[in-house]
Amino acid sequence: MTPLIRERIKLLKDAVSAADFFLVEELAPYDPAELIPQKGDAALAMKILEHAEKVLTRTDFDHDSLDQALRGAAVELD
């Protein structure tokens, strides 16, 4: 966990918010508004997420595979 948050925190106290998802049984629900891109709308967000879900279900869960699959998905949607 430490290597992951080392790049993201600026103060040691930031670790609490940067690492909280490791420490809770269940994640707090996302605010749907946060998923809508700045130059987009809810319909676009829905389209991207549905496509990402399809891609992720058939991708191995490791860094290189995920990176390659999602970059490919982004090009397909462009």
Next chain:
Amino acid sequence: MHFIDSVYGGQSKLADEVEDFALLRSDSGVPDDRSSSLGWYGMPTYHLASCVDDADLRITHIIRGQDHLTNTFKHLLIFEALGVPAPQFAHLPLLVAPDGAKLSKRKHGPVVSVTTYCDAGFLPSAFINFLCLLGWSPKNDREVLTLDELTELFSLEGVNRANAVINFSDEAPFDAKAVHLNAEHIRALGVDDLAKLLKPFLSRRG
């Protein structure tokens, strides 16, 4: 009178222009103080006490805030009267708030309290790095420096004469440069060292 300040350079003043100043206060403020009841043996003022102490301890360098620059002429007179050579003086620029006011414990409590930075998770190495860059910079413009590097690079000649501003506001209580330096010092830590430092912060959360 003349002296060379290591930061502000040559300083001159006619001895006639140095105002009369007290060396002892006749009223010590302590009613049962035997010496004060004599009338002329009171509490030494800051000027006398600090110079006698510096002479007694054979202090070689006096490094202090720029607001003491004009006091130095009074202190030179005291050192001369004591028959000891005056130390080397170096006056440093003051730390000021964004509005230009001198930073003070009374007015800017949390900003000047080390515990504020400790509680927020500033690393000692980053905080020292930040403090050293207030009013001083290395010639090579590097900013992220360890204590060993700072010790190697520091010289009084590199100290600026202009006061140093610490930026803070209600929304952003810490100077952006301090936060940036802290992030850099955190990234330079090994995983085990960082994990030890994070433990108390994560334990506090439960």
